[in-house]
Amino acid sequence: VILVNYLAAAALLGIGLYTVLTRRNMIxxxxxxxLMEAATYLFMISLAYRSGSTAPVLLNPxxxxxxxxxxxxxxxxxxLQNFCLTAVVIGVAVTAVFxxxxxxxxxxxxxxxxxxxxxxRG
Amino acid sequence: MTIxxxxxxxxxxxxxxxAGAVTAPLLARASSRLAVIVSLLAMAGSxxxxxxxxxxxxxxxxxxxxxxxxxxxxxxxxxxxxxAADPFGLLVALAAAVIGAILLLYTLSELGGLGRRxxxxxxxxxxLLIAAVIGAALTADLFNLFVWFEVAALSSYGLAGFxxxxxxxxEAAFKVLVLTTLASFSVFVGAGLEYARHGALSFAQLHDAxxxxxxxxxxxxxxxxxxxxxxxxGLAPFHGWLxxxxxxxxxxxxxxxxxxxxxxxxxxxxxxxxxxxxxxSTPVLGVLMTLGLASALLGAVMALAQxxxxxxxxxxxxxxxxxxxxxxxxxxxxxxxxxxYHLINHAAFKALLFLAAGAIVHRxxxxxxxxxxxLARRMPVTAAAFVLGAASIAGLPPFNGYVSLSxxxxxxxxxxxxxxxLLTLASQAITVAALGRAAWLAFFRPRQEDLxxxxxxxxxxxxxxxxxxALCVAFGAAGxxxxxxxxxxxxxxxLHPARYAxxxxxxxxxxxxLSVPFNYGSPAELISVAAGTAVAALLCWGxxxxxxxxxxxxLRAAHTGSANDxxxxxxxxxxxxxxxxxxx
Numbered sequence: 001v002i003l004v005n006y007l008a009a010a011a012l013l014g015i016g017l018y019t020v021l022t023r024r025n026m027i028x029x030x031x032x033x034x035l036m037e038a039a040t041y042l043f044m045i046s047l048a049y050r051s052g053s054t055a056p057v058l059l060n061p062x063x064x065x066x067x068x069x070x071x072x073x074x075x076x077x078x079x080l081q082n083f084c085l086t087a088v089v090i091g092v093a094v095t096a097v098f099x100x101x102x103x104x105x106x107x108x109x110x111x112x113x114x115x116x117x118x119x120x121r122g
Numbered sequence: 123m124t125i126x127x128x129x130x131x132x133x134x135x136x137x138x139x140x141a142g143a144v145t146a147p148l149l150a151r152a153s154s155r156l157a158v159i160v161s162l163l164a165m166a167g168s169x170x171x172x173x174x175x176x177x178x179x180x181x182x183x184x185x186x187x188x189x190x191x192x193x194x195x196x197x198x199x200x201x202x203x204x205x206a207a208d209p210f211g212l213l214v215a216l217a218a219a220v221i222g223a224i225l226l227l228y229t230l231s232e233l234g235g236l237g238r239r240x241x242x243x244x245x246x247x248x249x250l251l252i253a254a255v256i257g258a259a260l261t262a263d264l265f266n267l268f269v270w271f272e273v274a275a276l277s278s279y280g281l282a283g284f285x286x287x288x289x290x291x292x293e294a295a296f297k298v299l300v301l302t303t304l305a306s307f308s309v310f311v312g313a314g315l316e317y318a319r320h321g322a323l324s325f326a327q328l329h330d331a332x333x334x335x336x337x338x339x340x341x342x343x344x345x346x347x348x349x350x351x352x353x354x355x356g357l358a359p360f361h362g363w364l365x366x367x368x369x370x371x372x373x374x375x376x377x378x379x380x381x382x383x384x385x386x387x388x389x390x391x392x393x394x395x396x397x398x399x400x401x402x403s404t405p406v407l408g409v410l411m412t413l414g415l416a417s418a419l420l421g422a423v424m425a426l427a428q429x430x431x432x433x434x435x436x437x438x439x440x441x442x443x444x445x446x447x448x449x450x451x452x453x454x455x456x457x458x459x460x461x462x463y464h465l466i467n468h469a470a471f472k473a474l475l476f477l478a479a480g481a482i483v484h485r486x487x488x489x490x491x492x493x494x495x496x497l498a499r500r501m502p503v504t505a506a507a508f509v510l511g512a513a514s515i516a517g518l519p520p521f522n523g524y525v526s527l528s529x530x531x532x533x534x535x536x537x538x539x540x541x542x543x544l545l546t547l548a549s550q551a552i553t554v555a556a557l558g559r560a561a562w563l564a565f566f567r568p569r570q571e572d573l574x575x576x577x578x579x580x581x582x583x584x585x586x587x588x589x590x591x592a593l594c595v596a597f598g599a600a601g602x603x604x605x606x607x608x609x610x611x612x613x614x615x616x617l618h619p620a621r622y623a624x625x626x627x628x629x630x631x632x633x634x635x636l637s638v639p640f641n642y643g644s645p646a647e648l649i650s651v652a653a654g655t656a657v658a659a660l661l662c663w664g665x666x667x668x669x670x671x672x673x674x675x676x677l678r679a680a681h682t683g684s685a686n687d688x689x690x691x692x693x694x695x696x697x698x699x700x701x702x703x704x705x706x
Contacts (some may be wrong), residue, residue, distance in 0.1 A: 020304070021690050026296065029685065040314075047318040066206065075280050079323075080314060089271045089312055091329050094303060097279050101295045108289040114685050117293050120366040121683025122427075 005046035012082035024114045026102045030095065039092050041084045048080035057080065125186060125397045125630050128175055132188035132205045135168040135215060139222075139253040143246045148503045150242025155234050160550040168256065169219035172212060181213050183589040183611050183633040186622050186626035187262065195627050200324035206262040206626045209461060209611035209633070211615040214259040217469050218382050222252040224589045225311040225381075228477055229374045231582025232484050244284065250277040251378060258386045260276045262626045264313045264323045264398075267390055269310055271354065277300045280373045282367045291370035298363040301692055303676065305353035305360070308696060312346030315339055326626035327470055327620055336403040344404060345700030347394055349692075350698075355387025357447065358417040359695040362688025365424075368436030369489075373480015376432055377473035380439040388443065388465055393449060397617040397623070401453065403511045403706045409699055410451035415545050416442030420677070422552035426559065426665060429490050431479045435472070435559055441553050442468045443509070444517065446548055449530035457533020458470050459613040461479075461606060463526035465598055467514065470522065474590040475511040475557075477583070478504050482564065485577045491560060496569030503579055505565045514594045517550065517651055522594050525601035528647045529640065547654060554658035559630050559665060590625050599625070602640055 012035050019032025054065060055079035063066050065074075100113070109117050142164030150157035178184050181381050185208045189195070193202030207215075218631035226248065234240065254274035261267055265591055279302075283295030317323055319339050320331040330342060353360040368376045395406050421441030428434035447470065449461030481504045498505040516520040517528075526552065534543040597604055625631025641647075670678075682688075 015692065020300070021693070024684075024686060026685075029300060030167075033300070036304075036307055040311055043311065043313045047314060074196035074516060078317075083310070083314055083317070086265075086269065090276070090306075093276060093305075093528055094299070094320055097276065098296075098299050098303075100322050101279070101283055102298060104283075104286060105289075105292045105296060108292060114296070117289075117296070118683030119294055120297075120369055122681050 002046055002049055002087045004051075005042060007010060009043040009046065012036070012042065025040050026105065026112050028115065030098050030102060032089075032097075037087075041087065044080050044084050046075040050074065050076060123174065124179075125178070125184075128178055129186050129188045129629065130322070131171055131174065132186065132207055133190060134171045135219065136253050136257045136260065138164050138168045138171070139249040139256070142381060143249040143253065146245035147219075147242035149429040150238045150245065154236060154238040154241035155230065157242045158226060158230045158234065159243040161249050162223055162230065165219055165226055165252065166251060169216065169223060172216045172219055172296045175207050175212060176216065178563070179207050180611050182605055183209065183614060183635055185615070185622055185633065187295060187629050188624050188631075190652045195365045198327070198330070198627060199408045200327055200627070201252070201317055203266045204262040204324055204326075204626055205260045206622070207626075208615040209608070210392070210615045211259040211467060213462065213608055213612050214385055215256040216298075217466050218252050218259065218385070218420035219589070221327065221381055221469050222248070222378070222475055222557035224586050225377050225473065225477075226482075227582050227589075228586035231586075232374070232480065233270065233372065234255055237701040243280070247277040248378065252280065255386045255685065260390050261535050264316060264324045264328065268306075268309050268313050271297060271386070271390070272306060273352070274383055275306060278302070278367075278373070278379065278383060282377070284371060284375060285691045288370060294363070294366040294370040297685050297688060298367050298691055301346040301353055301360070301363045305691060308346045309350035310345045311423070312350065315346070319343070324626065325393060325398050326623035329623040331605050332398065333400050336400065337628055340399070341404050341704040342700055344394065344399055344406060346696070348391055348406070348409070349696035351387040351390040351698050352396075352413060352695075353387070353692060355384050355391065355443055355447075356417070356440050357387075357413045357443060358420045359691040360423075361417065362473065364682070365436040365438060365681075369433045369474075371389055371428055373477050373483065376435070376476040376480065380436065380476060381473040384439060384443050384526040384644075385465055388446060388450075391447075393443050395435060397619040397682075400619075404703050406703060407453050408528070409452045409702055410447050411539070411542055414444045414447030414451055415542055415549075416449060417441065418549035419444075419545060420553075422549040422556060423674060423677060424681070425556035426552055427670060427678055428556075429492055431489060431491055431494070431560060431564060432476070432480065432539040434556060435475050435479060438515070438553060438556060439468075439472055441549055441623055442472065444581070445530065445546060445549070448542060449526075449533055451608070452530075452533035452539065454536050454618060455530050455535050455613055455638050456536055456634060457589035458616050459609040460526050460529025462612045463529060463605065464523070465605060467522040467526050468596070470590055470593040470597065471511045471514040474587065474594065475508055477586055477590070478508040478511065481579060481583055484583075485571055485575050485579065488657040490602065491563040496565075498565035500573060501579070503584055503587060506525070507591060508565065509561060510591050510594060512554075512561055514533070514598070515557060516554040516655060517650070518598045518651070518655070520595065522601075524651065525605065525638060525642075526599055528644065529638070531650070547650070551654050551661060554655060555661035558658060558662040562662070562666070587696050594687060602642060605638055610636045640680040
């Protein structure tokens with residue numbers, strides 16, 4: 001089951017990377033980076049999963065599980081899930097900054113083509 | 123003071139600038155200057171606390187740890203984030219706080235007239251970035267390091283696009299966003315892989331877990347982490363953003379990026395390579411040597427060809443960070459001490475050079491070397507500051523570059539790395555030629571028509587020049603003392619990772635004393651400096667007379683200015699680093 005997750009993460013990463021490397025439209029580049037970001041989250045969440053584990057909520061055992069199995073730590077790793085929560089928060093901030101820069105570029109240059117916006121080179 | 127008291131003070135050097143960053147925009151509502159003055163005080167406070175820690179850490183070679191939230195380790199398992207002041211981290215943190223304060227003083231003078239919103243936001247982002255550098259220098263936790271990386275990244279986006287009315291600032295901000303975001307994925311996945319494999323984030327625990335066996339997963343994680351942090355450090359081929367950002371930003375922001383933000387990347391790489399991963403388990407020193415030499419040469423050659431003064435200095439930053447990494451990659455005591463020494467020196471002299479370039483823009487509005495000329499007569503103080511900075515980079519005694527470069531050369535000779543040694547000398551000669559060309563074109567070349575200079579050099583700007591210039595001279599003239607008291611303990615903390623790890627787990631610990639011999643008047647080194655300067659002078663004279671050689675034209679053409687291309691270079695570099703580390 002979990003193999004599907006890894007394959008999906010790899011596919012998302014590949015699509016995102018392809019977009020970043022080949023699309024010149026800046027909004028599409030931001031979208032590509034967002035896809036790559038989603039791929040890293042999926043990868044992390046999949047790393048956190050252990051066979052047969054439950055969500056790391058330790059209030060009551062879920063249906064079909066006893067408190068015994070919680071005490072033996074058969075839950076998904078909460079630290080990696082916390083990684084993702086932190087990264088999601090940072091990612092939202094970065095995307096907001098990204099899009100505001102793109103909007104200002106569009107206002108100044110009247111284009112979204114990153115190939116038209118390269119005064120700085122060499 | 124007792125160790126416990128010193129330990130409890132350890133979060134403050136980060137907490138004070140963070141608090142200052144929050145209050146600055148609020149204070150700016152009352153007065154824009156007040157925001158910068160309070161930021162300056164916050165930096166001074168942060169530096170003062172670090173200075174209180176210094177006698178124990180440097181004098182006794184001690185590592186002091188603080189468990190944030192009092193989550194003490196249980197049975198060797200670290201439960202929370204740990205801050206640990208070892209000589210290396212404290213040195214970088216101290217440099218960040220002191221140079222940050224000097225840059226804020228300069229800002230107060232040059233940009234003090236800006237609007238309230240602008241200056242409030244500026245003071246906020248400036249302090250966030252310095253807090254991130256100090257935090258990254260003091261942390262002993264991999265995920266916390268990622269967080270400081272992101273804090274530095276977010277504030278650098280804001281500062282890069284600070285002059286929103288200048289389109290090139292937006293262009294530069296877009297490029298740094300693309301490359302740093304890619305780097306952050308790399309760091310994030312690298313840290314996650316290490317945690318998933320070893321169940322630990324603390325450097326100490328990871329060190330112990332990795333000591334037995336370094337698997338392919340560990341090597342891939344190391345490759346991802348190095349690639350990510352190399353982007354922040356501006357090493358080739360991850361450097362696409364660096365020159366553009368520096369071209370568009372105001373002088374103090376250039377100085378902040380070049381002097382301190384690059385240091386964050388270097389510090390992170392050093393911690394991982396020397397204090398987390400066991401020596402010799404991966405060919406990582408070879409990778410670092412290659413990245414360092416590539417950056418040193420590419421940066422120097424590109425600097426020689428630039429017409430924009432800030433852009434020239436930015437490419438020189440790539441070159442100097444490359445030299446720092448070359449020194450560290452030798453892995454021996456002299457090379458490590460020299461690399462750390464050069465990192466601190468670079469912070470001082472590159473800040474000085476960028477502030478001089480900023481002062482030229484402030485007074486004349488000129489950014490291109492071809493439009494400048496004869497400025498030495500009209501701006502003697504700025505010219506003196508620039509020449510002092512250039513002489514420091516050139517490694518002329520008695521300035522600071524001489525000591526650090528001598529140590530790096532000694533480290534390279536000690537491990538019989540002849541080709542890297544020669545390449546380092548070559549890149550150094552090209553760097554000196556590039557700076558000599560800049561000094562000639564800007565300051566000393568005769569000029570016919572007179573310049574209109576409505577602005578004058580303000581006292582705070584002169585004070586900043588004096589402070590940074592004094593640092594350059596002091597770290598050069600007192601070289602042996604600085605080496606013995608500061609740099610040798612810092613190198614010891616990298617050469618004895620097991621001691622660092624046990625200190626982080628135990629709360630405190632001592633490092634073995636290390637003595638790095640250094641002969642100030644070594645004839646071989648003095649001859650090499652003289653020969654290098656002579657070659658550089660010839661190169662500079664020759665380059666001013668010829669049209670651009672084909673090789674340099676091709677190299678410049680590879681810097682296409684397109685974010686797609688730079689991302690492709692960075693991805694190719696990442697894959698190459700991972701491939702070498704995991705397959706070799």
